[in-house]
Amino acid sequence: MLKKLFATVLMSFSAAAFAVPFGSQSVLVVEDDTGKILLEKNADRVVPIASLTKLMTAMVVLDAKQDMDELIEIDRSDVDTFKHSSSRVPVGALISRRDVLQLALMSSDNRAAAALARTFPGGTDGFKAAVKRKISALGMTQTVIEEPTGLSPRNRSTAGDLVKMAAASSKYAVITNMTTDSKNLININGREVEYRNTNRLVGAKGWDIGLSKTGYTSEAGRCLIMNITAAGKNATMVLLNAGASSARILDALNVRRFIAGEQAPVRVAKASNRAPRFKAASKRGSIKASANRAGIKASAGNAKLKTVKKRGKVKVTPKRRKK
Template sequence: MTIRDTVIRTLAHTNWRLALPALVLTCGSLIVQAASEDPEVVVPTASPTTAAINPAGVVTPAPGTAADAASGVVKAPIAAVAPPTAPQAPAPVDEPLMKLPVNARHMLVIDDTGRVLMAKDADTVVPIASLTKLMTAMVVLDAGQDMNEEIRIEDADVDRLKHSRSRVRVGATMTREAALELALISSENRAASALARHFPGGLAAYEAAVAAKIRALGLTHTSLADPTGLSPANTSTAAEVARIAAAAARYPAIARISSDKSSAVEINGRPRELRNTNHLVGAKGWDIRLSKTGYTEEAGRCLAMRMKSGGQTITVILLDADGSAQRLRDAAAIRKSLAKIAAA
């Protein structure tokens, strides 16, 4: 029924003086209803939050509400009485990107200025699986050991927690550099474990170095219990994984190795071909500068990646996606949206 029909029917059956208050209320209600059902009516959203990256690669996100982060959509703030403040220039709003749905339960996308382009529950502490290996690689390189020194895979490196498969047998020998490539490209757990065991001073010294690195990067919600990421006690947030990725990118060896589509290393003196666990590396149209995938049952499918888009370096963190295909689709959707923004 239109507003006009409602007015005529009301006047026809009621004394117009008595009907006037009800008529005003009816018209107002119908007008509000019509506006709410109009697809062209747009509710403005708040500007995206911003973050800063300091020279150490630390990303400090701006404050936001947990509810907004969990929804993955930036919401308009609820109006409240507050003292007047000086006007501030709003950060650019990119509606297509801000409303992009992703499967991953936790996500963060930031540009090379530290501006948060997209976030979804980015401050919740969750397992991060093999993204841990970025921290392992940094700590190993910080120790300044001989990368050509041979190390040996021992029984202590066998995964007895998740019983994950390995391409490296107990007793195998390789250089420290080869073990680093195995850990970063193929996400080989035994190689990561061996790197930690052969750390100067052993595992205890390795664990102390990791704790010091966590403090140095200002990670207050990150806890790493082992060098592989197999333990569900290896936890962090999407926001802090972005800090880890930014810091890892400052190591040329990590950036080079993790962005290789494939590589060949010698194990027991024989060449072994490795392929990157991130199938987007080396794919047409992708310019990936750092990458690490992860998976455990508790963590789901995870990805930490830095890539070039529109002349900028974009960091993409995806945690707890439902599967490898979903993780790839999330990354592809983000890249497509970034390309549209750059072309606009």
């Protein structure tokens, strides 16, 4: 029986599989309209998520329905004393909550994210409680978020959980609009200062992006969440722990080419002949909220069978900006 099952799995993979080289250590690509898994690599591995955290920060802030025009003063307590990351947002600046949110999402500014949590109803404790409730509501069972910036390596999740976060984030027009601005002018102490998106693919020729968020810390590596449209198909990608920005971009290119059905993927620069690869199966089961059966997948780099954990179906319906 096991031999027959193993043969069936191998046949389904060999019939429609497409080898895709990836530099990211965890990858998950899901078709938005159906929840079907298109590409997967270590999607259940719990890892630090860096500034991908800020999508959760934004959702919680928007859920609180605070006055977006209220001016927030950037406080010295908002300065990063953990990683000592840089910021172009000066202490003492008075900035509207709307612009602070845009700085956190588009430019991934850590002071801005910290200020949003500090001025949340109930302060940082109220913010943490709200994040915990949101994580539970979204069914992100493998996720822990302890602070709003992503600087802490204790902010951890899986690619599978982060697809759920992307699905939820894409329902907020404010988030989709802010994360897909390639640049914007923010009033800082009476002076217009230009800030740019940390994702160089936003606004680039050939890219139709409906949601975007990058992340980086030494523990998390280079991370990326994006909703994209390619060849008329909508999909969400989660890339975690790439070794360099160039590797992250090449991974995103490979995903787009795969979705578009192109047969010649961009090759990832690799240090050895044993760079990790994985295959995408066209007959994978969709993620279902009430799934009562275990799926089978071929593990990357070997021929062993692996039981897939039960997952909830994710359907992403990103709200895209008007062109």
